[in-house]
Each structure stands twice: as C-alpha cells, then as structure tokens.
Amino acid sequence: MIRTEVCDLLGIKYPIFQGGMAWAGTGKLAGSVSEAGGLGIIGAGNMPPEALKEEIKKVRDITDKPFGVNIMLLSPFAEKIKDVVIEERVPVVTTGAGNPGPFMREFKKYDIKVIPVVASVALAKRLEREGADALVAEGLESGGHIGTITTMALIPQIVDAVSIPVIAAGGIADGRGMVAVLALGAKGVQMGTRFVASVEAEVHPRYKEAILKAGDRSTVETGRSTGHPVRVIKNKLARQFMKLEAQGASPEELEKLGTGALRRAVVEGDVDMGSVMAGQISGLIKDIKPVKDIMEDIIKEAEEVLSTLSKAYLGG
Amino acid sequence: MIRTEVCDLLGIKYPIFQGGMAWAGTGKLAGSVSEAGGLGIIGAGNMPPEALKEEIKKVRDITDKPFGVNIMLLSPFAEKIKDVVIEERVPVVTTGAGNPGPFMREFKKYDIKVIPVVASVALAKRLEREGADALVAEGLESGGHIGTITTMALIPQIVDAVSIPVIAAGGIADGRGMVAVLALGAKGVQMGTRFVASVEAEVHPRYKEAILKAGDRSTVETGRSTGHPVRVIKNKLARQFMKLEAQGASPEELEKLGTGALRRAVVEGDVDMGSVMAGQISGLIKDIKPVKDIMEDIIKEAEEVLSTLSKAYLGG
Numbered sequence: 001m002i003r004t005e006v007c008d009l010l011g012i013k014y015p016i017f018q019g020g021m022a023w024a025g026t027g028k029l030a031g032s033v034s035e036a037g038g039l040g041i042i043g044a045g046n047m048p049p050e051a052l053k054e055e056i057k058k059v060r061d062i063t064d065k066p067f068g069v070n071i072m073l074l075s076p077f078a079e080k081i082k083d084v085v086i087e088e089r090v091p092v093v094t095t096g097a098g099n100p101g102p103f104m105r106e107f108k109k110y111d112i113k114v115i116p117v118v119a120s121v122a123l124a125k126r127l128e129r130e131g132a133d134a135l136v137a138e139g140l141e142s143g144g145h146i147g148t149i150t151t152m153a154l155i156p157q158i159v160d161a162v163s164i165p166v167i168a169a170g171g172i173a174d175g176r177g178m179v180a181v182l183a184l185g186a187k188g189v190q191m192g193t194r195f196v197a198s199v200e201a202e203v204h205p206r207y208k209e210a211i212l213k214a215g216d217r218s219t220v221e222t223g224r225s226t227g228h229p230v231r232v233i234k235n236k237l238a239r240q241f242m243k244l245e246a247q248g249a250s251p252e253e254l255e256k257l258g259t260g261a262l263r264r265a266v267v268e269g270d271v272d273m274g275s276v277m278a279g280q281i282s283g284l285i286k287d288i289k290p291v292k293d294i295m296e297d298i299i300k301e302a303e304e305v306l307s308t309l310s311k312a313y314l315g316g
Numbered sequence: 317m318i319r320t321e322v323c324d325l326l327g328i329k330y331p332i333f334q335g336g337m338a339w340a341g342t343g344k345l346a347g348s349v350s351e352a353g354g355l356g357i358i359g360a361g362n363m364p365p366e367a368l369k370e371e372i373k374k375v376r377d378i379t380d381k382p383f384g385v386n387i388m389l390l391s392p393f394a395e396k397i398k399d400v401v402i403e404e405r406v407p408v409v410t411t412g413a414g415n416p417g418p419f420m421r422e423f424k425k426y427d428i429k430v431i432p433v434v435a436s437v438a439l440a441k442r443l444e445r446e447g448a449d450a451l452v453a454e455g456l457e458s459g460g461h462i463g464t465i466t467t468m469a470l471i472p473q474i475v476d477a478v479s480i481p482v483i484a485a486g487g488i489a490d491g492r493g494m495v496a497v498l499a500l501g502a503k504g505v506q507m508g509t510r511f512v513a514s515v516e517a518e519v520h521p522r523y524k525e526a527i528l529k530a531g532d533r534s535t536v537e538t539g540r541s542t543g544h545p546v547r548v549i550k551n552k553l554a555r556q557f558m559k560l561e562a563q564g565a566s567p568e569e570l571e572k573l574g575t576g577a578l579r580r581a582v583v584e585g586d587v588d589m590g591s592v593m594a595g596q597i598s599g600l601i602k603d604i605k606p607v608k609d610i611m612e613d614i615i616k617e618a619e620e621v622l623s624t625l626s627k628a629y630l631g632g
Contacts, residue, residue, distance in 0.1 A: 001629070001631070002629045003629075004628075120532055120533055121531065121532045121533075121599070122531075122533075139466060139468065140466065141465075141466040141468055141469045148533065149457075149532055149533065149596055150455060150456065150457040150466040150467065150468065150486075150487055150596060151466065151468045152455065152457055152466065152467045152468050152486065152487030152488070152493065152496065152497075152597075153457045153487040153532070153595070153596035153597045153599070153600075154532065154596075156490065156492050156493065156600055157532045157599050157600055158532075160600070170466075170468065171466055171468030171469040172468070174472065176472050176499050176500050176501060177468065177472065177499075177500070179496075179499035179625070180468065180495075180496040180497070180499040180500050181468075181496070182625055182629070183492050183495035183496040183499055183621055183622075183625060184492050184493070184496050185492060215437065215438075216436055216437045216465055216469070216470065216473045216474075217436055217437075217438075217464065217465065225562070246541070246564075248562075248564065279469070280465055280466060280469035280470075281468075281469045283437070283469070283473050284469075284472055284473055284476070302629075303629065303630065305499050306499075306625055306626060306629055306630055307626075307630055309495070309498055309499060309622055310622060310623075310626045310630065312320075313317070313318045313319075313498070313618075313619065313622055314619065314622055314623055314626065315317070
C-alpha cells in the first residue's frame with residue numbers, strides 16, 4: 001500500500017494532492033478529493049474572503065477530513081484570505097506566486113500546516129528555513145502558472161537540498177507518473193489537470209472536453225516575456241497572446257488580453273477566447289472519472305508498476 | 317540486475333546510451349562507454365566523412381563491443397556520413413534533426429539498427445511505421461537541440477503510442493532518474509551531460525567545470541523564436557543571443573552569432589562566448605568520474621532505489 005510520511009503529517013489516506021487551482025479548485029472538488037482519501041485544496045485565487053468562506057462550507061458539507069486552501073500571494077485579498085483560513089482553522093495551506101514567509105509564522109501558531117509550491121532549489125531551501133512543513137515542487141509541464149525547470153530535473157535537486165517532504169507536481173496523471181516521482185525522492189504527488197477531468201470538477205464541460213481532446217503538443221507556454229509564464233491549451237486566445245508577445249507588446253496590453261480569461265474558460269466554457277490552463281500530461285487523459293476512481297486507479301496502477309519493475313529488475 | 321530488451325536487441329550489458337553529441341561525442345568517449353557495457357555513440361554533427369572514419373577507428377582501438385553513430389540529418393555531409401556508416405558496418409545509428417526515413421531502408425539492408433531521436437508522439441508513430449528498431453524519446457530538459465515536451469510528460473505518451481522499445485533522454489543523471497523513466501515505461505536511458513562530466517570526455521576542462529558549477533536554474537533555452545531551440549548554460553553568449561532574439565533579430569543574425577560557438581566551448585574552452593550545451597540536470601552533477609563508474613554507480617543506485625521503494629510500498 002502506497003503510504004508515505006505525508007499521509008501521517010496531514011492525516012490523509014493517499015499521498016495525493018489536488019492542485020489548488022483558481023476557479024477550478026472549488027469546494028465541491030476539494031471536498032470530494034478529501035472525502036475519497038486525498039488532500040483536496042480550494043484555489044482561493046483572487047476570491048474575496050466571503051467567497052472562500054462559502055467554499056470552505058461546501059467542503060465541510062461533504063467531508064470532515066483534512067483539506068487545504070491555496071493562497072495566491074499576489075491576490076489583493078491575500079491578507080484577508082489568510083484571516084479566513086485562520087478563523088476557519090483550515091488544516092493545510094499551500095501557497096503560490098511568492099514567499100509566504102510573513103504568513104507562515106501566523107499559521108504555525110494555529111497549527112495550520114504550510115506547504116508552499118516552489119519551482120527552484122533556492123526558494124525551497126529558504127522556505128524550509130522559514131518553517132514550511134513540506135513543499136510542493138512543481139515542474140514546468142504543469143498547467144497554469146509555471147517555472148522554468150522540469151519535474152524530472154527539479155525533484156531530485158530539491159530532495160537533495162531539503163529534509164522536509166517533497167510532493168511532486170507537473171506531468172503526473174497515472175500510476176506510472178506516481179512511481180516515477182517516488183523514485184526521484186518525492187513523498188507524494190499533486191495533480192491538477194487529472195482532477196479537472198473528473199466528474200466532480202465544476203468546470204464547464206467544454207473545458208473538460210478540451211483536455212480529453214488534447215495531444216502531447218497541445219499546450220503552449222504564454223507570457224514568458226512578462227516574467228509570469230502560463231501553460232494553456234493552444235487556442236485562439238493563446239495564438240493572439242503569442243503574436244502580441246512576439247511583436248513586443250507591453251505587459252499592460254498583454255494583461256488586458258488575459259484579464260478574465262480563466263473565468264471565461266472555466267465558467268462560460270469559452271475554449272476559444274478563454275484561458276484553458278492545462279498541463280502537458282493532458283494528452284494522456286482520455287476519460288472523465290469520479291475523483292475516487294482517479295485516486296484508487298492511480299494507487300492500484302502504481303503498485304502494479306512497482307511490482308512489475310521489482311520482478312523484472314530485482315528478480316523478486 | 318537491470319537488463320532490458322534493449323540490451324538483447326543491441327548486445328550490450330547496461331541499457332544506457334551515451335548521447336551522440338556533436339564535438340563532445342568523440343571516438344574515445346564512445347569507445348569507453350561501449351567497452352564499459354553501455355552504448356557509446358559518436359556524434360557525427362557536421363563532421364566530414366573522413367573525420368568520422370577516424371573516430372570509428374578510435375572506438376575500435378578501444379573496444380570490439382557494439383557502438384553507434386548519431387547522424388545529424390541537416391548536416392551537409394549527411395549522405396556521405398550514411399555511406400561511411402554502411403561501409404564500416406557501424407552496428408547502431410541514432411538520428412536527430414529530421415526524418416531518417418530514406419536512410420532507414422538502406423541501413424536495414426545491412427542489419428544496422430536504427431534508433432531515431434524523437435520529441436513528439438506523431439514522429440514516434442511515423443518512424444515506427446517506417447521501420448525504426450527503437451526510439452530515443454527526448455524531453456526538453458536535455459542539453460543541446462530540444463523539443464517542447466518534458467521527459468515526464470513525453471515518455472508515457474510515446475510508450476502508449478508505439479510497441480518498439482523507448483529509451484528516455486532528458487533530465488537523467490543518476491539511479492533515481494533511471495528508475496523514474498523505467499516506471500514511465502522506458503526500457504533504457506540516454507545521458508549526455510552526465511557523460512560530458514566524465515574523465516574520458518574530450519571536452520575542455522572549463523566546459524566540464526561549468527557543468528559542475530551549474531545549479532538548477534543555470535541553463536536557458538535559446539532560439540525558440542528561430543524554430544531551433546537549444547539548451548545551454550547561461551553565459552555571455554546566451555545573454556547576447558536572448559537579447560537579440562527579444563529585439564526580433566533575423567534568423568541570419570542569430571545564426572551568425574551561433575556559428576562555431578559549440579566548437580569554441582568544447583575545443584577552446586571559451587565558456588563565456590562559446591555554446592556550453594548542457595541539460596537541466598547539470599545541477600545534480602557534482603563530480604567527474606570514469607564512464608565505467610558513472611554507469612556502474614547508476615545501475616547500483618537504481619537497484620537500491622527500486623529495492624527501497626518495494627520494501628516501503630509493497631511491504632516486500
């Protein structure tokens with residue numbers, strides 16, 4: 001049975017996190033993942049604090065198991081979101097887009113576990129020093145906002161640099177990927193795209209369909225020139241964005257094109273002019289399943305893969 | 317003992333290829349890797365045919381075991397290099413930068429194994445149909461000329477799409493990486509950067525030093541705008557190149573800056589204005605070792621990793 005120290009740390013059954021995606025990481029999805037034994041994470045994104053309270057309530061209507069909130073540190077509401085998390089005693093916080101240093105001390109006072117998402121060794125080491133309980137190390141094959149290093153290259157370098165547990169994100173959608181990152185030294189996986197293609201995900205059916213239709217080369221990186229690269233499924237918006245970027249458009253022009261684009265895709269199902277954030281592993285995803293099946297199938301496949309490798313190469 | 321069908325196919329002891337790097341993949345390095353049980357590969361690059369003959373002789377002075385030649389299909393000498401490979405009955409050919417279709421039929425007449433390097437599912441499927449004996453699937457974390465998909469995302473998608481063996485390249489420098497790609501379904505690994513940091517590699521000591529000094533964020537991708545992206549260690553040349561690219565320089569201007577740059581780094585040791593091609597896994601490489609030790613250490617570590625995972629997660 002695949003169980004790691006991350007399960008003990010957080011009180012969960014499977015070392016599987018659902019990425020705290022803005023708009024897509026709703027209370028319903030997070031609650032369903034937690035109820036099924038993983039760690040569901042609400043993506044607070046740019047949510048106002050009242051909205052987060054509602055999503056937390058939805059999680060608690062579904063499950064009494066541990067769950068998390070992802071705080072986007074650049075959000076104008078970051079400070080207030082932090083207060084809600086404390087008030088509601090959310091068990092786990094993940095953070096993106098910056099250094100959660102100042103918040104970390106407060107969370108720790110309330111025994112809230114803090115697990116920052118990192119994309120480099122330097123930030124990993126710094127956040128370990130500042131008290132992070134674990135880290136999500138995210139490769140550039142992930143959907144949404146990304147760094148510059150791939151999962152294969154990043155995980156072992158971060159594992160060697162810190163002693164807290166590392167959860168791998170980016171490029172994982174099945175049991176093979178899970179065993180791969182366990183071999184690299186990770187103690188768990190975080191998946192985003194795989195959970196978007198679930199029954200419980202409250203994204204528009206056309207968004208899910210876009211993931212199922214994607215092949216290996218369907219995603220592109222936009223915004224590298226702005227310093228805030230984002231991986232999306234290539235569509236009309238992405239092509240416009242890349243064209244403007246190549247022409248040397250100003251950050252303001254690009255931002256204007258991007259404003260509201262994720263909501264348009266997730267909520268309205270505009271998969272042409274919306275931002276369909278998804279990872280490079282989309283090409284491997286061929287079905288929409290309940291989150292319980294997603295997790296149980298992955299654990300089962302991971303055990304089979306490991307058993308096959310052992311027999312083949314250890315003669316065991 | 318980690319042995320796969322690739323070992324049987326090629327008559328080698330370890331399922332480890334040394335990437336056929338231009339300038340760095342010399343007869344001495346390739347011969348040493350083959351003699352130690354892997355598949356050494358001469359990087360023909362833009363070599364004229366006589367130079368390749370000399371390198372093949374060097375391999376054969378070191379070993380009588382199987383080895384390979386990498387043919388860069390864009391080379392002006394590609395056709396003549398192909399003739400030398402046939403004349404010399406080189407056991408294995410890998411190919412880059414294009415579709416080796418027309419050459420493939422000729423090689424097969426002489427029972428020369430053909431193993432194209434691919435970076436997408438579409439090309440993998442096409443080359444299997446055209447008779448490839450196996451494929452090297454290369455992630456964008458590799459050094460040198462690269463594609464757009466990471467190893468973690470690419471390997472399972474290609475493994476699912478073809479039935480010939482897949483050798484994984486990109487982001488692998490130790491036994492953890494080897495087990496990771498075996499879990500993803502690969503039947504072997506190809507490593508470039510790890511072998512450049514070997515005693516036998518005939519690259520300038522300053523080139524090796526640059527790899528040892530590299531951290532996780534030391535490499536950059538240049539030339540994405542030209543359609544021929546290349547991963548190198550960030551230096552003065554790379555910065556100039558990126559600046560020109562951002563300014564919308566013409567392909568000709570960029571090509572001019574790149575001409576002779578790899579030779580400058582490998583042969584002259586100019587690590588400021590030369591092209592120091594290296595993978596994102598450079599940050600993991602901390603020593604220069606004999607190729608025999610590199611391979612034996614990796615196999616040993618891979619077996620240990622697999623054994624540890626089995627004990628932890630299969631209770632075996």
